[in-house]
Amino acid sequence: MRNYALSSAPADALQLPAVRDLRRILPRRNDYQRRDVERIAGVVIHHTSGAHLDWNAEAIARYHVEVLGWPGIGYHFIVHWSGVVDWCNDLESVAYHADGEIRINGVGLNNWQHVGICLTGDFVQGRTPTLWQLLSARLLIDRLSWTLGRRLPVLGHSELSPMLCPGDQWAEWGKELR
Ligand SMILES: [Zn+2]
Numbered sequence: 001m002r003n004y005a006l007s008s009a010p011a012d013a014l015q016l017p018a019v020r021d022l023r024r025i026l027p028r029r030n031d032y033q034r035r036d037v038e039r040i041a042g043v044v045i046h047h048t049s050g051a052h053l054d055w056n057a058e059a060i061a062r063y064h065v066e067v068l069g070w071p072g073i074g075y076h077f078i079v080h081w082s083g084v085v086d087w088c089n090d091l092e093s094v095a096y097h098a099d100g101e102i103r104i105n106g107v108g109l110n111n112w113q114h115v116g117i118c119l120t121g122d123f124v125q126g127r128t129p130t131l132w133q134l135l136s137a138r139l140l141i142d143r144l145s146w147t148l149g150r151r152l153p154v155l156g157h158s159e160l161s162p163m164l165c166p167g168d169q170w171a172e173w174g175k176e177l178r
Contacts, residue, residue, distance in 0.1 A: 017083040017136040026061040028072030032093040041113040042153040043141055044098045047166035052122040057086040070096050075118040083132030098160055110160050123167025134176045154178045
């Protein structure tokens, strides 16, 4: 069993991961509805699923916009295998990533209440996020909590909906993000 303890991170992990601001660059159809950030109750973690690849944000955005017909990419942040973070939507954007049965203005309540962070990859069949992804996601969540002035709870998508996102070992590696 792999050891995820953050204390085992290599020393160069002290370099803070880069955040690329792609909010005005990624393809989109129109604007998501907006919320007050006070409404944000927590963070939902996703994986990209499908092929186990370090998908780039533009490919994900094209899929969400052109195939699914969403206003823009569904996640607020994408965390890559290298630990690099892509910032994809304003925190105020009610992006489509968690849905849920209860809907407000046609959009799932879970979207109104959460920030969506997607780790690239398909974490099934023994695959897990890279140490860099975990470190980076942890730092990102800490920064979000600091920015919003309260500790944000962290949920896996599967804790809100009956689905296999972010993979079948979330209960194990998710501990590093809570
Ligand atoms: Zn998901």
